[in-house]
Amino acid sequence: MDAVFDPGNFRNEIIWKRKAGRGETNKAAVRFGVAADVVLFYARSPQSPFNRQHRPSNPDYILSKFTHAESDGRVYRLDNLTSPSPRPNLVYEYKGHFPPPNGWAVSRERMEEMDAQGRLHIPDDPGKRIQRKRYLDELAGETVDSLWDDIPPLNSQAAERLGYPTQKPEALLERIISASSNEGDIVLDPFCGCGTAAVAAQKLGRRWIGIDITHLAITLIKTRLKDSFGLVAGKDYEVKGEPVSVPDAQTLAATDPWQFQWWALGLVGARPTEQKKGADKGIDGRLYFHDEAGAQTKQVILSVKAGHPSAPHVRDLRGVVEREGAAIGVLITMQEPTSQMRAAAAAAGFYDSPWGGSYARLQILPVGRLLAGERIDCPNVEGMDRTFKKAPKAKPKGAEHPALPLGE
Secondary structure, rough: HHHHHHHHHHHEEEEEEEOOOOOOOOOOOOOOOEOOOEEEEEEOOOOOOOOEEEOOOHHHHHHOOOOOOOOOEEEEEEEEEEEEOOOOHHHHOOOOEEOOOOOEEOOOOHHHHHHHHHOOOOOOOOOOEEEEEEHHHOOOEEEEEOOOOOOOOOOOOOOOOOOOOOOOOOHHHHHHHHOOOOOOEEEEEEEOOOHHHHHHHHHOOEEEEEOOHHHHHHHHHHHHHHHHHOOOOOOEEOEEOOOHHHHHHHHHHHOOHHHHHHHHHHHHOOOOOOOOEEEEEEEEEEEEEEOOOOOOOOEEEEEOOOOOHHHHHHHHHHHHHHHHHHOEEEEEEEEOOOHHHHHHOOOOOOOOOOOOOOEEOOOEEEEEHHHHOOOOOOOOOOOOOOOOOOOOOOOOOOOOOOOOOEEE
8 A cells, every 4th residue: 555655645544343342252362352444544645635524423422512502492502712822813802701811712703793693602791701602403423533433344134235245334435435535536446346335436426436356246236236226237337347249258268167157147147156166066056036925935046057068967957956946947058059958958847837837947048148138037026036135225425427337
């Protein structure tokens, strides 16, 4: 960070307390429990913006300080009008009240203006000091400092939780973006994961660029932007680096079969069953749906083949579908299926939905047809394609601005 921004542009080390410290419970522990993350705040230059942030005031503070009320019920507290340092122009008599030793905190013109606005408390006793009124409804809140202990982490029941292992609360990214940028500015997140920074930037009226190395993350972000704002890739923002043609897909399959698998599953809205390389028991991804009231969740098993598929691959998928009790099995391939593969798929028969309609129990979808818009043939009911948890709708907090490219 020093090399990128220069040590002179370092501004703060911020401590985000993300959980209550429970300490190390192991008797052999040799350190304190970790309850916080460190946020390093650098600026591009001394002229980079900084917008002071506030959080709700402590209720005990409000109850103890705001003890006065106007006739219309407007609550206020009294605050002194003493200057912190002597200044000749602040030393003047006002309505029979002599100034404090250092003078008043405001000029005579400002004093008269506050008086006309009813913002002064002027005692009848000239020996008592004039005080200013500070109204509760004008209180911005406590100023946020470098200890952030008011933003909780995402718990397992949080509405915005999507299941991504490193997901951060939107409130955390909103504070960071609000403090260090203005509406219309560009926010860059070069390790965007599940897209919290992009979502926060969109909500706050900033433009944004997000970068991630995995197609799994990009698919999740696209789904999140659609759920939160109704944004559609290719229409409302651009995705750079994803395959858009069969040759592109072939290149990805040849260079990184795992990334190809995650990308291919993303075309149908499925999440991989294994995010790490390892045994998957013949299952690369799953989708779920309900087509019968009160019935068990139905599942679609997906298998992805980046190489040259054959009829045995179809028969293997049939065995997995029967073993798992799945409704439908889908084989995503790089090439068009052979006649033997089509025959093996047809031999598996159909899934009959209680809501009507028969669907091939085994389906083969080449990448070329997926890129052309073809999708899995299955009951089109509520709950389909909800492998990714649905992100809550978001309401922009500032003026809307066009999104910038998301992707590699």
